[in-house]
Amino acid sequence: MEMIGQLLDRRYRIVQVLSSGAFGQTYLAADTRRPGHPQCVVKQLRPPNNNSNTLKTALRLFRQEAEILERLGKHDQIPQLLAYFEDHNQFYLIEEFVSGQPLMKELVPGVPWSEEQVILLIEDILEILVFVHDNQVIHRDVNPSNLIRRKSDKKLVLIDFGSVKEVSTRLADGNGQGLRTIATGTPFYMPIEQFQGHPQYNSDIYAVGMIAIQAITGLEASDLPKLQDPNLSSTGELSWQSYAKVSAGLTQVIDRMVHPYYSKRYLTVIDVLDDLRKATGRSGFNINKLKSFPIYQEEKKPIPWPKIIAITTTGLVSLIVIFGLLQVLNRPDPVKAENALKRGVEKVNQGDPKGAIRAFNQAIKFNPNNPEAYHKRANAYYDLKEYEQALADYTKAIELNPKYVNAYFNRGLTRYDMSDLSGALADFNQVLKQEPQDGDAFYKRGLIHYDLEDYTAAINDYNTVLRLQPKESKVYRARGTALVKSGDLQAGMADYTEAIRLEPKNPIGYYDRGRARFHLGDYQGALADYNTVLQIDPNNSEAYANRCSVYINLWDYDQAIKDCTEAINRTPNEVAYNNRCIANLNLKDYPKAIEDCSKAIEIKGDDYKAYSNRGLARSAAQDYEGAIADYTQGININPNDAEAYGNRAQVHVRMKNYDKAIADYVQAIRLKPNYAAAYYGRGLVRVEIGDKSGAISDFEQAGKLYLEQGLTGGYKDAQFQIKRLQSGS
Known part of the structure; x- marks a missing residue:
């Protein structure tokens, strides 16, 4: 059920999802019974099922934990528990919100x-x-x-x-x-x-x-x-x-x-x-000490001293005469300047930016102190993607008029396109300083924060835009993507859904929601979204490549190959080749799998996933040396790939290199402590080398992790190995 806007216990109005996970969700809410509707945190805890014994036990445990939190909340630096209750077999804790x-x-x-x-x-x-x-x-x-x-x-x-x-x-x-x-x-x-x-x-x-x-x-x-x-x-x-x-x-x-x-x-x-x-050597501890913590601040550029031009007294009179003549010759002509400016605007409207620049050059020649002429010429340069010239003109316009909001805005766009994110951020900060209700500036600044991986700041900017412009579908999509990147897939998906409601014929919303559903494991939902994308935009190669990945997870490998082939025919890319490699691997067509992964590597030489997948294909084809080489290359590119270590360990086992296999399993577990298959694989190796107690310990840990992850088949396999070892068979 969608919780945003719901009123819990006839008191707490849910306003925002803060986080979600296997144990439930956490929301920001408003307490409607207190003056000013102060914010609070609502933690929803979901029992795994509605079995009566489960619910009875859940209620008992929930009350015990609530009493503990109530006791702890008396400390000034622990949030106070404000209330707790049960509603429709869901349990809720209401806690103080800490700003x-x-x-x-x-x-x-x-x-x-x-x-x-x-x-x-x-x-x-x-x-x-x-x-x-x-x-x-x-x-x-x-x-x-x-x-x-x-x-x-x-x-x-x-x-x-x-x-x-x-x-x-x-x-x-x-x-x-x-x-x-x-x-x-x-x-x-x-x-x-x-x-x-x-x-x-x-x-x-x-x-x-x-x-x-x-x-x-x-x-x-x-x-x-x-x-x-x-x-x-x-x-x-x-x-x-x-x-x-x-x-x-x-x-x-x-x-x-x-x-x-x-x-x-x-x-x-x-x-x-x-x-x-x-x-x-400290005498004691005082929690009220003055503390200094590292905080990122925008670097303040030193203000340059004015350039002082020294003129010697020798020949001063001559210089004054010459200067006077130059002043007469170059005196601003406002009429000619205005006419040239109008011609430039006409050229822009006719789609002739180069002709516009020639006209704006004349306008600036006849009146070099008009910031509008520089701004319009900058816009023409921007349309031609001549960003250095555009940047120089926007800067000159700002020098002539330090409150020129549009020049700051457009210079921010230019700097963004030039990948000068800090400069672009400074420009949009200036826009918002002068125009604090400029929704477009908040949106652009949100995009910059996102590119800087400051997802919280990006979300805050998008929130502001939506308060000012509540029907902007692109902003919902942007906020959804920032929420997904910050780890809140459910909230991101809710934003994508709202974007679709506002703009049902735009394929981007469906595409983004399909990706979120895929990462949540909702493959049928992702499939439905990608189907819609391809109905609206039949030539969307990325949607074909992603739907191919969905079909792989639904074990429909033949359909996956068809979709990846469609993607490759439109836009050959490493993602489509990689996915088709996996599909062919699952169909045991190892030569085609190796060929596809090799194509992915040709397109993107540092694609560690392609090396890992080709390693799987070569291993299945019993080319163990080739598999080891591929896994090693993948690890060199990405030393944090736990699965690559685990896969290489399996090949070492087939080659009876047990010491190397154990070393790889150890590293895989270091990188991914919940890697159940690595514990299970190391257990099998320890059986081979006669380390019975070590093997049992590994199988026990593997079984526990498999159960936590809902992989009952793996859990049963681990239990079987433990019983076999304990019985001596």
Whole structure:
């Protein structure tokens, strides 16, 4: 059911989707019973089914967790639980809305924090966790997205307790007795015991240590798993010190915080704070300290000194006479200038931009101080895609008239087309400073924020446009794409649907929604959308290529090949060849699969997916050396491709290179900790080399992950292997 606009408990009006996931959705709502309708957060928790025992258990667990959150909300830096209730077998928590930005925004890749800033950060988070742990609660999901820098006082607020998610995970089966070992949390910040479903209080300490490493090294979150030293792979220790200049004392504290074995980690938050004080020579901790955090600000360009032209007194009189003559000869002629300007406009209207430029040249010659003439000539240059000349003329127009809004707007467009995103952003900021209700400027600035990967800022700009122009379908599409990029596929799909409602004959809305549905696993919905695109635009090669991918996921490989061939016949590209390669591979036509993947590589030499897919085809054709070469090339292009390591491991197994196979499986698991097939494959290798206990451990982990991911076939296979090993057969 579409929740936007719904009134929950006859009080909370849903206004926006904040996030969605396997456990339910989170919304922004307005409390209609309080003065001013203040905002609040609504968390919806969905039981997996409507079985009476499940619902009874769900209600009990839900009330327990709500009582815990109510107790925790007494802390100033934890959102207050305002209410909780059940409605139509759905459970809702109403929490205080914290206005601010997530810590994730402050952790800018490539911009490491100073040691002092990191110490303050560790203190701030741990001082909240003292209260949490004192209340016998493990947060389970401490990460930069769940730490909000509150706008009012700049303090960190800890949100989104993972214990609430366990209400859903405990209900994994229909009897309400579901597995209690399913891990909740964010993988980059989770220690091994939490992956295994056995979180400890110091699992939260590990998460804080990982955040500290991310801050002090300036690394991206996705790079944290790669810090595991290959020379220390058996212990799981992290090798991060070479990425930062850190004192020995702080290094020792962080290393103990992130020790892979919880028994060797700090046991309590107080222990960490005490050691941190001793290591840094600090007398104590004060949460009201003045803090300085890295914030991106637009660079202010120095104002150039005026150029001073020095004229010697020698010959001064002669210069004055000459200057006077020049003034007479070049005196502005407003009549001629105006006539030339009109001729230029006529040429523009006739579609003759070059003739227009010649006329505008005359207008500027007769009146060099008219900003409009420069602006119109710039527009003509822009139409000819002569962006450097257009930029110079827009800049001159602005020099002559610093409040020339249209010149700022058009210079912003020019800079955008020249890929000068920061310059374009500055120009549209100037437009909005003078015209704060200019919807077009907000839209263009949103596009720039999107290209800069600042999806939150882009969404905010699109929100403003839609308040000013609520029926702009292109803005719904743009906001939908930004929402999808930010990870909120459901909200993005809702925007695409609204764009389609406003403009039902425009294929772009269907195309975008088809992509969102595909990524949500709704292949039938994606198929319907791509069908509509091709009804409206029968020559859309991208729609054919994407529908080919849909058919592959629906196991209709013959139809997939037809669509990819249609795409290739119209516009040969690596995506269509890659998809047809996969379809041929599934039909066991390995020579054609290899040929298609080779074509994809010819078109795009750094297409690591094409190398990986060709590796699969060569492996299936028993060309193991060729497969190894392809997987290795793909890994060289993209060292973060866990599947490539897993696939190469399988080939090593076929070649009986068990040591190399295990090494590849280990790396695959480091890159993708929930990679069930890698655990299962490593288990099979350990069976071959006689490591029975290691094999059982891997099969147990594989089974747990398969079950979490809803892959019951894989779970049954893992259980079969465990029983076979335990029985000695």
